[in-house]
Amino acid sequence: MKTAAFLLSSLVLVAGPSWAAESQTAQTKPDLAKGQAKAAQICFTCHATDGSRGQPVYPIIQGQHMDYLVKQLHEFKEGKRKDDVMGPQAKLLTDAEIRDVAAFYATKQVKPGFATNKDTITLGEKIYRGGIADKMVPACAGCHSPNGSGIPAQYPRLGGQHAAYTEKQLNLFRAGNRANSPQMAAIAAKLSDKEIKAVSDYIAGLR
16 A cells, blocks of 8 residues: 555645745744734634634634645635635735734644543554555555654644544545645545544544
C-alpha cells in the first residue's frame, strides 16, 4: 500500500498563485488587532469570538494554521470552495483582512475536544493511525500528525474538531460537492458511512 501524502480535510497542496505570491513576498506582518476587530464584526456568529467551540456545524478555527485559513478564505472568495455562508462573507474581505483574521485565529489557544461514541473508538483509531489497507486508504496521522496538530503550511489541524463538522466535510468530499482537494475526494470516496462517522468522532478527542 502506498503511503502517499493524503489528507483528511481540505489540504494545502497547491497554492493559488495570487495569494501564495503575496504570502511569500509581503513585507507587512499581519495586524492581530485588526484581525480581532474584523473577527468580532463578521466571524463571531458562527465561530465565536476566539474561534472556539461554537456550533458543531461550523469548524473550530482557533489554533488553526494561518496559511491554511488564508487558503480556505481565498478559495471561498474565488468560488473554488462552495458554501452559501462563507462565500459571501469571504468576498467582503480584502487580502490584508484575510491575512489579519487568519493570523488572529491562529494565535488562539486550542481547547480540547472529546470523542463521544465508545462503540466506534477502536475503528476510528485504526483508520486514523493505520489507514485501511484493503481500500488503499492511508493513515490520517501521516499528514495530520498522531495528535491531530497537522503540519503547518501544508496540512490542517484536526484534533479536537467537532465530529459533526468533520463528518460533513468528508461527506462533501465523497459526494464531489467539495472540490478544492482532489486528494481528499479520492480518499473519502473509499470510506463508508460507518468509517466516516468513526474517524470523525475519534478525531474530536485527539489532543
